[in-house]
Amino acid sequence: MAMNDGELFEQLEKILYELSIEIKYGRGYFDGGICRYKGNQIMYLNRAKNRDEHIELILSELKVLNLDKTLKNKKIRELLSQTE
Numbered sequence: 001m002a003m004n005d006g007e008l009f010e011q012l013e014k015i016l017y018e019l020s021i022e023i024k025y026g027r028g029y030f031d032g033g034i035c036r037y038k039g040n041q042i043m044y045l046n047r048a049k050n051r052d053e054h055i056e057l058i059l060s061e062l063k064v065l066n067l068d069k070t071l072k073n074k075k076i077r078e079l080l081s082q083t084e
């Protein structure tokens with residue numbers, strides 16, 4: 001059974017939460033990504049972007065963290081291995 005975008009986004013949010021990465025939304029001229037601020041990791045997402053763009057950004061940031069082999073969710077592991 002394939003995951004829809006809403007379910008995929010919820011799973012990605014859950015992974016970020018488990019990694020202690022807070023999600024913040026903002027407006028402005030930025031794409032978003034993970035940054036460190038006062039010792040905390042924060043995933044910034046631009047409100048002007050759509051859900052697909054948020055999903056793509058989160059996957060690309062998780063890819064940098066090299067989590068594709070440690071994640072339990074098989075679908076997300078597959079998506080991470082496909083992300084360039």
